[in-house]
Amino acid sequence: MSVTAARLAVPTGRVCLANQRSHSLMTARWRLIFLLLALLFVGAVVILRIAWLGVVQPGPQQMTMAEALLPARGEITDRNGVPLARAFPARALWYNPDALGDGGTPLVKSVREVAERLAQIFPDLDAGMLEKRLASGKPGYIRRRLLPDEADKVQALGELALELPTERDRFYPQGSMAAHVLGYVAADGHGRVGMEDVLDERLLDPARRGEPSALSIDVRVQGALEDELRRGMLAVDAVGAAGIVLDVDTGEVLALASLPEFDPNAIDEEGQKLMFNRVTNQVYELGSTFKPLTIAAAIDAGAINNLSRRYSARPFRMGRFTIKDSHDLGASLNAPEALIHSSNVVTARIVDDIGPAQLKRVMEDLGMNERPYIELPARGFPIWASGSWPRLRAMTVGYGHGIAVTPLHLAGAYAAMVNGGIWRPATLHKLGPGEAPKGRRVFKASTSARMNQLLRMITLYGTGRNADAPGFRIGGKTGSAEKPGNGGYQRSSLVSTFAAAFPMDRPRYVVIAMLDEPKGTVRSSFQRTAAWNAAPVVGRVVPRIGPMLGVKPDSTRDIDLTDLKPLVRGGSE
Amino acid sequence: MTGLSRRRKIGWLVVLLACTGLYAALHFRVNAVKSEVRLAERQVVQLEEERLLLETEFLTRSSQQQLDDWNEIEFGYKAPRPGQYLENERQLAAYGVPRGVDAPQPVRVARSDVPETGSEFETMVSPLTGRPIDAAMFGPGRPTLRTVARAESGPARIPLSAVIDGSEQ
Numbered sequence: 001m002s003v004t005a006a007r008l009a010v011p012t013g014r015v016c017l018a019n020q021r022s023h024s025l026m027t028a029r030w031r032l033i034f035l036l037l038a039l040l041f042v043g044a045v046v047i048l049r050i051a052w053l054g055v056v057q058p059g060p061q062q063m064t065m066a067e068a069l070l071p072a073r074g075e076i077t078d079r080n081g082v083p084l085a086r087a088f089p090a091r092a093l094w095y096n097p098d099a100l101g102d103g104g105t106p107l108v109k110s111v112r113e114v115a116e117r118l119a120q121i122f123p124d125l126d127a128g129m130l131e132k133r134l135a136s137g138k139p140g141y142i143r144r145r146l147l148p149d150e151a152d153k154v155q156a157l158g159e160l161a162l163e164l165p166t167e168r169d170r171f172y173p174q175g176s177m178a179a180h181v182l183g184y185v186a187a188d189g190h191g192r193v194g195m196e197d198v199l200d201e202r203l204l205d206p207a208r209r210g211e212p213s214a215l216s217i218d219v220r221v222q223g224a225l226e227d228e229l230r231r232g233m234l235a236v237d238a239v240g241a242a243g244i245v246l247d248v249d250t251g252e253v254l255a256l257a258s259l260p261e262f263d264p265n266a267i268d269e270e271g272q273k274l275m276f277n278r279v280t281n282q283v284y285e286l287g288s289t290f291k292p293l294t295i296a297a298a299i300d301a302g303a304i305n306n307l308s309r310r311y312s313a314r315p316f317r318m319g320r321f322t323i324k325d326s327h328d329l330g331a332s333l334n335a336p337e338a339l340i341h342s343s344n345v346v347t348a349r350i351v352d353d354i355g356p357a358q359l360k361r362v363m364e365d366l367g368m369n370e371r372p373y374i375e376l377p378a379r380g381f382p383i384w385a386s387g388s389w390p391r392l393r394a395m396t397v398g399y400g401h402g403i404a405v406t407p408l409h410l411a412g413a414y415a416a417m418v419n420g421g422i423w424r425p426a427t428l429h430k431l432g433p434g435e436a437p438k439g440r441r442v443f444k445a446s447t448s449a450r451m452n453q454l455l456r457m458i459t460l461y462g463t464g465r466n467a468d469a470p471g472f473r474i475g476g477k478t479g480s481a482e483k484p485g486n487g488g489y490q491r492s493s494l495v496s497t498f499a500a501a502f503p504m505d506r507p508r509y510v511v512i513a514m515l516d517e518p519k520g521t522v523r524s525s526f527q528r529t530a531a532w533n534a535a536p537v538v539g540r541v542v543p544r545i546g547p548m549l550g551v552k553p554d555s556t557r558d559i560d561l562t563d564l565k566p567l568v569r570g571g572s573e
Numbered sequence: 574m575t576g577l578s579r580r581r582k583i584g585w586l587v588v589l590l591a592c593t594g595l596y597a598a599l600h601f602r603v604n605a606v607k608s609e610v611r612l613a614e615r616q617v618v619q620l621e622e623e624r625l626l627l628e629t630e631f632l633t634r635s636s637q638q639q640l641d642d643w644n645e646i647e648f649g650y651k652a653p654r655p656g657q658y659l660e661n662e663r664q665l666a667a668y669g670v671p672r673g674v675d676a677p678q679p680v681r682v683a684r685s686d687v688p689e690t691g692s693e694f695e696t697m698v699s700p701l702t703g704r705p706i707d708a709a710m711f712g713p714g715r716p717t718l719r720t721v722a723r724a725e726s727g728p729a730r731i732p733l734s735a736v737i738d739g740s741e742q
Contacts, residue, residue: 065614069621083632088625148626173632223637471655543652553655556664 072168074202074209076182076195078219079254079430083173083212085182085196085264090169091151093143095134099160106161111135114159118142121153145169176261178222180277181215181253181376181428184264193275195428198375214430216252221245224544225255229513232537233259236518236528242278242407243537245545246510248415248501250436251424253374254509254549256280256408278516281378283404286514287481288342288530289499290400292451292458294351295335296417297362300447303353307450308567310334311346318392323348336567339454340462342478348395356394363397365442366413366423372406373425380406400479407497411512414499418455418475418507421448456504456559461568467498467535469543471553476500476511476538478530483517493517496530500538503551505559511545513537 076085097106107114111134119127122143133142144167146154151164170185183194189204191197195215202208225243233241245255258278262271276282298304310332315324329341338346351359363369369386371379383404385393396402408426416423421443424436443451455475459468463478479497482489497514501507518533520526527533546553644650659665672679698705 065618068614068618083629086625086629088629089622147630148623171629171633173629174636175633175638177637219637223641227638227641471658540652543654547653552658552660553653554658554660555655556660 075212222255235523240516248419287400287479289479351398356389467539473503475504498534
């Protein structure tokens with residue numbers, strides 16, 4: 001019994017063990033299968049999720065703080081860091097009729113009510129027009145560039161169809177000031193016309209646009225120049241005006257104004273027409289302002305070695321033309337008197353002494369035969385006679401006719417004449433100390449010193465007296481030229497210019513003021529020449545800008561004129 | 574043995590759970606801090622944009638043209654004239670009036686040069702305590718004329734306690 005039991009017990013125990021083992025194995029296998037299935041399921045979910053993120057969902061719009069703070073377009077500042085153009089996030093008002101998404105009316109309130117409420121927020125919008133616009137059910141901008149409190153008021157209307165999308169906006173805090181220098185940004189996000197165009201790549205480059213781009217412009221000088229030019233232009237009813245302030249030692253342009261101006265904040269059709277830059281793009285015959293350059297060329301070449309030498313001032317014939325002065329200046333004049341009274345005849349005779357080739361070479365050295373050197377894209381090509389000049393051509397160029405250049409050409413030439421004789425290209429970029437271009441020598445330093453005396457004498461005794469602001473030692477030359485038209489010069493339309501430098505005892509800045517087609521008005525004593533309209537503009541600009549530029553008015557200082565005073569009438573006493 | 578093994582298993586499980594819990598807590602904490610940082614960054618960006626907007630509005634309202642109009646129409650300011658500037662002592666002296674014929678002799682006082690290091694005046698002391706009245710005025714940290722004149726904000730005023738420091742001249 002016990003043996004049987006023992007025999008039975010062993011196989012039974014073994015069977016149980018085998019069963020248990022196979023059961024455990026099965027359990028383990030099932031667990032493994034469950035685990036694998038779970039892992040497969042998780043893997044499939046992950047892959048599906050990745051596919052969904054990659055294909056269906058748009059990418060997340062996450063930006064780092066540095067990226068968010070980087071302006072969409074770099075800032076442009078003046079030489080002292082005052083912002084002239086900046087990009088900042090602004091809100092627009094967009095009408096989206098499908099915003100409610102229920103296929104019903106786009107607005108919760110009545111169209112009339114919403115239109116009236118919007119007209120209350122924006123008083124310049126017409127409620128009637130707005131009502132029609134909202135009723136038409138077409139999406140579109142109602143207004144660009146909202147102020148934050150205006151956006152809050154629109155939000156308070158509670159209309160989902162009035163959306164306020166954030167947009168990157170280019171804004172010019174100074175309004176129309178320096179518009180021709182700055183230009184504007186078109187709808188495609190790229191600059192046009194001015195430095196916005198020139199600096200476009202730099203202003204959009206993510207690596208460089210965080211740093212503002214400094215121009216050579218000084219906003220205070222620009223403001224004063226534009227203000228006085230505008231006043232001068234309106235006083236004589238001129239069609240346009242141009243002005244420039246140039247640093248004679250570096251070529252930096254401190255102010256550049258072309259009037260009438262446009263508003264870069266709101267470009268419209270009228271603004272498009274006014275984008276023409278009179279300083280860099282339009283060429284004019286600048287008349288008698290060329291006479292000092294001619295005299296400088298003559299002194300430099302040794303053709304004038306005695307300033308007391310007298311030349312006949314009687315009109316003379318040159319081929320088919322008679323060279324004459326605007327009025328009788330007596331029998332003879334010396335070179336200082338010729339400048340003071342602006343004599344065409346004597347200047348023409350001096351040109352004859354220099355010779356056409358020499359005058360042409362000096363004009364070429366002054367850059368009169370090529371487009372002006374400045375960064376702006378719009379630069380006018382001078383009307384310049386190539387080849388060798390005949391005597392008549394040289395004579396007319398000597399007093400500023402038969403050659404048409406931009407006011408910027410003239411400013412560069414005057415800077416070279418007064419700064420010791422070095423011509424430098426003009427620039428709108430701010431230059432650091434020691435960065436001024438080397439330039440090229442056009443006149444001897446002694447010629448330049450002599451010309452400083454002569455220019456000062458013109459404002460003391462001659463046609464530039466209206467520009468002589470007390471204490472600022474201004475020297476300059478007037479120029480009034482008839483504009484060329486059909487069949488010769490038009491006597492009725494003038495271009496009057498005053499080209500000046502200050503202070504003449506150590507010239508630092510050249511100031512040019514030009515008025516296009518001035519009329520004779522009460523303010524100009526019914527005169528149309530530069531002495532009565534352009535010269536007073538310079539006389540008012542310089543006292544405003546001088547102290548800002550470090551030139552203090554001082555009536556105890558002036559350039560030494562003792563050797564030249566006895567040569568002119570009124571100078572000897 | 575089995576009981577020990579079970580306890581060990583439970584122990585491991587507890588440790589695992591504790592670690593998981595700690596990890597979860599840490600994870601939540603990290604995410605909370607991250608989200609706070611993101612929020613702060615967003616606030617910084619928002620404030621910066623607001624500042625930019627306000628600054629631009631201020632610049633627009635105080636544009637050069639506007640300032641010119643105010644200066645001319647509201648205040649009637651004019652460009653400075655040469656009479657408003659003095660170049661040197663000679664020009665200042667030119668404002669003096671020559672002494673009249675019968676005018677009395679100007680009062681002349683004797684003075685002797687003092688060494689540069691020594692103070693010209695004795696320190697003013699309080700009659701009660703015998704200590705300097707204003708330690709700030711006469712102490713080492715006194716404001717000098719130059720430091721006062723350099724201050725950017727506030728009205729252009731030189732406080733009485735500002736004295737010219739000989740070493741800064």
